[in-house]
Amino acid sequence: MAFLLNINRKATTVDVPADMPLLWVLRDVLNMKGSKYGCGIGICGSCTVLMDGRPVRSCTTPVSKATGKIVTIEGLAEEGELHPVQQAWIDLDVAQCGYCQGGQILGATALLKEHPKPTDEQIDEAMNGILCRCGAYKRIRAAIHQVAEPQTKAEGAIHAAE
Amino acid sequence: MQLSEQLARHEAKMRALFAEFETLARQVETFGRRSFLKLAGITGGGLVLAFKLEAQASGAQANAAGSPDLNAFVRIAPDDSVTLFSKSPEIGQGIKTAFGLIIAEELDADWKKVKVEQAPVKPKVYGYMGAGGSTSIPRGWDQLRQAGAAARFMLVSAAAKQWNVPASELSASASVVTHKASGRKATYGELAQAAAALPVPDAATLKLKNRADYTLLGKRYTGVDNKKIVTGQPLFGVDVQLPGMLISNYVMCPAAGGKVKSANLDEIKKMPGVVDAFVLEGTEDLTEVKPGVAIVAKSTWEAFKAKAALKVEWDESNASKDSLTQLAAKAKELARKLPAPATNVGDVDTAFASAGKVVEAEYDYAMIGHQHLEPQNATAWWHDGVMEIWSPSQGSDRGLADVAKMLKLSEDKMIVHQTRAGGGFGRRLMNDYMFQAAAIAMKVNAPVKLQWKREDDFAQDFFRAGGFHYLKGAVGTDGKLSAIQTHSVGFSADGTHSVMGSGRSNNSFPTDMAPNTRHAITLLPLLTPCGPWRGPTDNVQWFASGSFLHELSVAAGRDYVEFLLEWVNRPRAAGREPGQGADGRPAPTPDLSRVFNAARASGVVKMAAEKSGWGKKLPAGRGLGIAFAFGYGGHVADAVELSVDANKHITIHKITAVADIGPIVNIGGAENQLQCGVLDALSAAMYEEIGVEQGRVQQTNFHQYPILRMRSAPPVDPYFIQSDFRPAGLGEPSVLALAAALGNAIFAATGTRVRTMPLSRAGYTI
Numbered sequence: 001m002a003f004l005l006n007i008n009r010k011a012t013t014v015d016v017p018a019d020m021p022l023l024w025v026l027r028d029v030l031n032m033k034g035s036k037y038g039c040g041i042g043i044c045g046s047c048t049v050l051m052d053g054r055p056v057r058s059c060t061t062p063v064s065k066a067t068g069k070i071v072t073i074e075g076l077a078e079e080g081e082l083h084p085v086q087q088a089w090i091d092l093d094v095a096q097c098g099y100c101q102g103g104q105i106l107g108a109t110a111l112l113k114e115h116p117k118p119t120d121e122q123i124d125e126a127m128n129g130i131l132c133r134c135g136a137y138k139r140i141r142a143a144i145h146q147v148a149e150p151q152t153k154a155e156g157a158i159h160a161a162e
Numbered sequence: 163m164q165l166s167e168q169l170a171r172h173e174a175k176m177r178a179l180f181a182e183f184e185t186l187a188r189q190v191e192t193f194g195r196r197s198f199l200k201l202a203g204i205t206g207g208g209l210v211l212a213f214k215l216e217a218q219a220s221g222a223q224a225n226a227a228g229s230p231d232l233n234a235f236v237r238i239a240p241d242d243s244v245t246l247f248s249k250s251p252e253i254g255q256g257i258k259t260a261f262g263l264i265i266a267e268e269l270d271a272d273w274k275k276v277k278v279e280q281a282p283v284k285p286k287v288y289g290y291m292g293a294g295g296s297t298s299i300p301r302g303w304d305q306l307r308q309a310g311a312a313a314r315f316m317l318v319s320a321a322a323k324q325w326n327v328p329a330s331e332l333s334a335s336a337s338v339v340t341h342k343a344s345g346r347k348a349t350y351g352e353l354a355q356a357a358a359a360l361p362v363p364d365a366a367t368l369k370l371k372n373r374a375d376y377t378l379l380g381k382r383y384t385g386v387d388n389k390k391i392v393t394g395q396p397l398f399g400v401d402v403q404l405p406g407m408l409i410s411n412y413v414m415c416p417a418a419g420g421k422v423k424s425a426n427l428d429e430i431k432k433m434p435g436v437v438d439a440f441v442l443e444g445t446e447d448l449t450e451v452k453p454g455v456a457i458v459a460k461s462t463w464e465a466f467k468a469k470a471a472l473k474v475e476w477d478e479s480n481a482s483k484d485s486l487t488q489l490a491a492k493a494k495e496l497a498r499k500l501p502a503p504a505t506n507v508g509d510v511d512t513a514f515a516s517a518g519k520v521v522e523a524e525y526d527y528a529m530i531g532h533q534h535l536e537p538q539n540a541t542a543w544w545h546d547g548v549m550e551i552w553s554p555s556q557g558s559d560r561g562l563a564d565v566a567k568m569l570k571l572s573e574d575k576m577i578v579h580q581t582r583a584g585g586g587f588g589r590r591l592m593n594d595y596m597f598q599a600a601a602i603a604m605k606v607n608a609p610v611k612l613q614w615k616r617e618d619d620f621a622q623d624f625f626r627a628g629g630f631h632y633l634k635g636a637v638g639t640d641g642k643l644s645a646i647q648t649h650s651v652g653f654s655a656d657g658t659h660s661v662m663g664s665g666r667s668n669n670s671f672p673t674d675m676a677p678n679t680r681h682a683i684t685l686l687p688l689l690t691p692c693g694p695w696r697g698p699t700d701n702v703q704w705f706a707s708g709s710f711l712h713e714l715s716v717a718a719g720r721d722y723v724e725f726l727l728e729w730v731n732r733p734r735a736a737g738r739e740p741g742q743g744a745d746g747r748p749a750p751t752p753d754l755s756r757v758f759n760a761a762r763a764s765g766v767v768k769m770a771a772e773k774s775g776w777g778k779k780l781p782a783g784r785g786l787g788i789a790f791a792f793g794y795g796g797h798v799a800d801a802v803e804l805s806v807d808a809n810k811h812i813t814i815h816k817i818t819a820v821a822d823i824g825p826i827v828n829i830g831g832a833e834n835q836l837q838c839g840v841l842d843a844l845s846a847a848m849y850e851e852i853g854v855e856q857g858r859v860q861q862t863n864f865h866q867y868p869i870l871r872m873r874s875a876p877p878v879d880p881y882f883i884q885s886d887f888r889p890a891g892l893g894e895p896s897v898l899a900l901a902a903a904l905g906n907a908i909f910a911a912t913g914t915r916v917r918t919m920p921l922s923r924a925g926y927t928i
Contacts, residue, residue, distance in 0.1 A: 017434065017463070024286070024463040033401035035392020036584070037462070038535050039616045043864050046535055052648060073394030086392040093384040093830050096838050097254025098391035099535045103391060124854030124873040131864065133535040133585050135256050135841030137875035139834065157382040157830050160259070 002087035003063050007032075008075025014063065018132045022066045023047045023058040034073035038131070046132030048072075055110045073102035076109065084150075085109045090144040093157055096134035103130050108144050117148045163446045165419035165480050165689050169655035172449050172624075176662050176693060179557075181453050181592065183295030186431075187795065187890075188756050205374055207353040211313045211362070214496040215429035226328065230283065235309040236265060237876040238317070242337060242351030244271045246282040249288040250254040250298040251556050252387070255893050256831035257298050259386045261306060263827050264299075267378045268310030268370060271350070272337035278386045283561035283578035289578075294556040294591050303888055311368040313357075320357035321348050335377070364668050373825050373886055380884070382830035387582065397582040399554030402541040404609040408437055411465045411613060412598050413472055414454040417857030418691050419481035420571050421453040425474040433471060435464025435624040442601055447570060448691050450597040452622075458606055462613050469615070478810070482689035482857030486529060486571060486628065489686055497524055498633040500649050502683045504666075507735075508678030513645035517636035519717040525706035527919040528851035531620060531859075532695060533867065534677040537602070538583025538614040538622075539597040542603035548575050549603070554583035561593035565600045574693025587842075589693035617862045624693025625852055627653050628666040631706045637718040643711075643729060646671075653688035660685060661692040663699050669793045670703035670760070690854050696842065697894040700793035705847070705919060708789035708902025710883045713915065722906070725769045726790055728762035755824060755888035756795035763790060765883050766799040766820045773881055774801030774818040784815070786913025789902035794800040796821040796895025800840060800903040806911050812921075812928045814876035817844075817903075824889035832892060836880040838894025845870035848902040848928050874928045885913070 003014045007030070014029050026032045026049075035058050039047035042060035049058045052068035076083045082090075085108050095101045104127070111118055111126035118126070123144055132140065146153055237245040248261040262278035265271075285291055290301055314334055321339040322329040325346055333340050337350040373379075415421065424439045430439040437458045444453035455474055459465035484506075514520055541552040547571055556559050561835055562578045569800045583590055601614040630651040638644040643770055648671050652664030660666075667682055673679055695701060716724035767790050771777075774786060780803075802820040819840045826832045849868045853860035861867045905916040908926075 014472065017399075018460075020461070023427060024461060028461040028463070031403055032396075033396040033403070035399065036398075036535070037537065037613075039864050039914070040466075041616075041863055041865070044535065045629065058265070060709070073392075073493060077393055082389075082392070089392045090384055090388045093382075093388065093834060095254075095391050096256070096834060097583065097585045098385075098387070099398060101265065101391050102394045115186060127872040129871075131869060131871060133533065135838040135845070135870060135875065136834065137870075137872045138837055138877060157383045157384045159384050160262075160273070160278070160386040160388075 003066070004099070005066055005070065006068070007062070007070045013114055016063055017062045017064065020063050021058060021059050022049065022061045022063055022070070025063050026058060026072060032072055032074050036102060044100070045103045045107065046100045048106045050106050050110060051145060053110060053113060055107050065066060071106070076105065083109065084147050085112065085143070088146045090159070091148065091157065092139050092143045094136055094139040094143050096136050100130060100132050104132065104140055108140070113142065113145055120142060138153070164685070165482060166655055168419070168446060168448050169691060171665065172691065173655050173659060173661055175449070175916055177659065180295055180694065180698065183297045184756070186290065187295065187297040187300040189834070193529045195624035196437060207318065209236070209238040209313065209358040211309065212517060213541045224299055225384060235306070236269065236313045236355040238313065238350050240351050240354055242275055243338065243350050244269070244276045244350065246276060246278050249291050250302065251293045251558065251580050251586070252280070253556055253590065253698070254295055254584040255293065255298070255835060255891070256828065257293065258833060260273060260299060261302060262386060263378055263383065264306040264671070265310040266304065268307045268312045270334040270377070273378055273383070275337055278823060280580050283558045285480045285499055285562065286832070291559035293557050293586065295590065296796065296894040299891050300795060301891050307370050308365045308368055311370055312363055312365060314477070315368060316357040316360050317350055317353045317753040319360050320353045324356060325826045331724050350700070351460045368750065371614035375449065379825065380829060381750050381828050383828045384830070388548050390680050397540070398584050399539045399552060399581040400536055400613065402581065402611060404541065404543060407541070407609040407611055408458050408460065408606060409462045409465045409613055410458045410599070410602050410610050411469045411615065412454050413454050413469055413474060414452045414618070414622055415476045415478065415481060416859070417478055417481040417483070418448065418689060420476040420478045421480070422455060423475040423477040425455050425472060427455070430468050430472055433464070435460040436468050437467065440605060444596070449592045449594050450564070450568060451601050452594070456602045457600065458610060465613065466615060484688060484690045484854050484857050486854045489653070489688070491626070492686060493630040496651055496684050497630055502800045503593065503682045504679045505679070505681045507651070507671045507673055510645045510647050510678045510680045513678040514634070514636050515605055516638070517644060518639040518641065520634065520636045521717050522634045523634065523710060523712050523713060523917055525627055525631045525709065525917045527702045527705060528923070529690070529854070530626045530695065530846055531623040531852050532587045532869065533679040533869065534583070534585025534587055535588060535618060537616055537619050540595045540599035541609060541611040541613055542599035543609035544603045549579055549600055550577040551596055553580055553593070554581045554590065555593050555596060556583065556586045556590035557593060561596040562838065563751070564595055565596055568597060569600060569604065575684055587696045587697065589624065592696055594925065599655065613840070616864070618848045620861050620863065620867070621859050621921035623859070626689045626695035626701070627661050627688065627692045629664050629702065633710045635682065635714045636709060637714055641718040641720050643676045643714060646676040647680045650685065651684045651686065653692070655683065655688060657685065657782070661688060662694050663692060665699070667699040667703045669700050670707040673733070685909040689857065695785050697793060697897045700791065700898050701843070702789040702901070702919065704898050705905065708791065708899065709905045709915070709917070712906045716909070723767060723776055723788060726763055726788070728792060729758045730767065756890060758792050759797065762797040762883070762885070766790065766797050766822050769802045769881055769883060770799035770820045773820065773879065774803060775818070776801065783911060785907045785909065787903045787905065787907025788909050789899045789906060791895070793898050793899035794894035795823065795890030798894065798895050798899045800923040801897040802900070802903045802907040804911060806908060810926045812908070812926055816877040817876055817900070818881070819878055819896070820881045820883065821892065822883040822885065823892055824887040825884050827889065832882060833880040835892045836896045840878045840900050841870055841875055843897040843900035844904065847904055847919050847921060848923050849879065851920050851923070
């Protein structure tokens with residue numbers, strides 16, 4: 001079946017079975033590998049994308065229900081400019097293995113839109129559903145606070161070449 | 163072949179691998195001894211420094227510069243860019259950044275001009291290329307520094323020649339060579355072409371820097387792949403995409419050792435998107451290809467749907483019927499029936515008879531799984547008589563050789579690409595997904611990506627075994643530890659050796675842990691596949707050991723830090739610390755860096771006590787617990803401060819984590835790894851448990867196997883004691899001390915001793 005999707009500000013048509021989860025449309029059909037398969041039942045959060053600004057689990061969202069405006073981790077940076085959440089993730093060197101971090105970043109982006117200066121409790125509430133198997137939670141929390149209050153920015157780490 | 167025999171072979175291989183890790187990590191891998199540096203082909207100009215191992219040198223003359231099996235560590239281009247190659251798998255431990263920094267330090271490169279690339283998997287060229295046992299840094303340390311120093315030597319020599327001055331008058335810094343007397347300067351890019359025309363120095367003559375002279379190492383760096391990670395670029399095994407690629411899932415028997423009797427293949431082949439479905443007989447090796455059904459489809463979703471519709475009748479005549487409930491009951495029944503001791507030092511019975519206090523306790527811990535977040539996968543493509551594989555393995559180097567054997571191919575017909583791995587934790591030391599992908603690809607006329615489901619990762623893991631310890635200890639009337647008797651009830655595949663993680667570790671329960679010791683082991687037969695899990699064996703045994711030492715100190719009415727310091731400084735069996743100086747601190751030579759060292763142990767214990775405020779007055783209901791551990795070359799101590807409410811809900815206020823792993827390469831990366839290792843250990847201690855009944859793993863996904871989440875993750879403050887010992891890794895040592903510190907803190911807060919893991923078994927939550 002043909003479905004018209006709005007992904008990263010672009011209209012895209014795909015011809016796939018109606019029950020195919022958005023995750024596999026993104027990964028296998030559109031070759032966008034940023035959204036990750038972790039559990040397939042919507043509880044680890046690695047597959048998180050934004051739909052109309054809300055975080056949703058793409059592994060349990062059938063393509064037929066993906067009717068909103070979708071932003072994936074590949075589309076968070078606009079016109080080559082990193083989103084402040086992405087920049088904070090680089091600056092604070094949040095990732096260990098990095099597999100869940102696309103989902104973490106999108107979850108944090110949605111949180112910061114709703115609560116520009118989130119409390120630790122609000123961070124717990126919003127981020128608890130996204131598993132980091134490596135346990136990089138301290139830096140995830142610190143990066144969210146840094147986006148909320150850039151003036152608290154710690155002394156920068158040394159960046160590698162790009 | 164009987165399942166027990168297959169498991170015994172797997173266990174023997176893993177024992178040999180970890181023995182090799184430890185042996186080789188104690189040796190210095192340099193170019194001087196086993197290999198030589200060489201100039202490689204110059205493509206696009208500049209200096210490309212390569213090396214080959216001596217073992218391959220006989221054929222090396224035939225390899226003209228630029229031949230494809232010469233590989234670079236260092237490439238300096240005329241545009242001043244520096245490309246360094248990392249030879250170990252990046253599994254989240256930060257090795258790609260660390261290896262780049264180690265080379266760049268001796269090269270005196272400008273880090274802002276450095277790019278780090280993953281080296282192609284060519285063990286005949288690079289030597290060891292795995293990641294396991296926290297040995298990447300110790301094994302690469304000298305080799306990588308020599309590579310950097312050799313390139314620097316050539317660049318400086320080129321400048322000396324151009325300016326007609328002695329090299330000794332030149333200095334190099336941030337990719338620039340300077341002649342101070344004349345004020346002349348040249349960039350590495352400007353010198354690269356001339357440097358490439360010079361002879362390569364004998365690596366053994368290169369002088370490496372002292373720690374005090376480091377300009378790069380020890381500072382805070384961000385990961386070299388961070389931008390790709392935060393923008394969702396393809397990096398991982400699952401992200402591999404090739405033209406015409408198909409997706410496969412492989413269906414194995416839920417009980418180890420089961421074979422396919424029949425399957426509804428005709429039905430499956432008619433499903434939408436399914437290209438093929440076929441049975442593989444397997445290779446009689448659990449770490450290669452177990453018997454099963456391969457489904458090949460056009461998309462992952464179609465492969466997964468076909469898997470759901472697949473009906474297999476399994477022949478389980480040779481399969482595991484393990485019941486962990488029954489084995490646990492059996493172990494408990496045997497715990498106090500000591501067999502003849504395996505080791506016996508001094509006179510334990512007399513010590514018990516004359517003791518001031520005698521303490522007896524039983525400790526047990528559950529089987530757990532790995533569950534790194536990127537499920538098992540590998541991509542294989544059989545083309546032009548070559549097997550090409552993309553794999554997120556921790557041991558692609560062994561995988562290359564072993565898959566070649568299975569396919570009866572010579573190793574030069576194998577091309578293996580190392581991808582980033584979404585976690586490893588020891589699971590990816592087994593290469594089963596590489597073998598499966600290759601076996602499936604041989605039957606498919608296209609590149610094929612094998613993609614396991616999360617449920618496959620649960621069912622087909624190589625688990626950390628559970629275990630049981632019956633412990634009896636004595637303190638003398640002087641309050642000092644006088645005797646320890648242990649009985650470890652563990653598991654075995656061959657009846658003789660403990661499976662990995664089970665039995666007794668000589669780090670956690672050393673034969674000289676008290677003046678009088680007796681250690682006994684009972685092994686129960688187990689047919690559930692086990693394997694290395696982060697900090698194998700020591701990861702749980704320090705829970706029992708570190709908790710029990712605390713129990714003894716409490717019985718003696720002693721301060722635990724004082725008791726622990728006395729314990730780490732106890733008289734040790736002869737030969738444990740060769741070359742130990744009069745002050746008890748061995749000289750920092752390579753051979754001693756990975757050995758238990760009383761001074762280093764005291765250092766981490768004292769710092770954990772100081773940073774956690776040991777001895778301070780705590781509010782009612784709060785407790786502070788501390789524990790020490792040693793393993794994989796690292797000395798660590800953790801302190802946990804917590805409260806426990808009436809419903810046994812734990813609130814951890816702070817964890818202090820201290821490690822002495824020698825010099826630190828990237829302090830930011832090391833802190834992240836130490837914090838995350840402690841939280842991984844906390845997750846395992848609090849919740850993680852695998853059940854097996856009728857040979858079948860009872861957990862299928864994360865809803866039945868909780869792993870620590872944001873809300874429950876306490877703050878961890880990391881500290882390092884740096885020294886001139888050769889560096890150890892951190893992935894394994896970082897997990898070793900937490901569980902005992904947690905249990906000791908619960909005792910301090912509540913007076914209740916926790917002797918089981920996970921703590922959820924005893925009703926605790928976090």
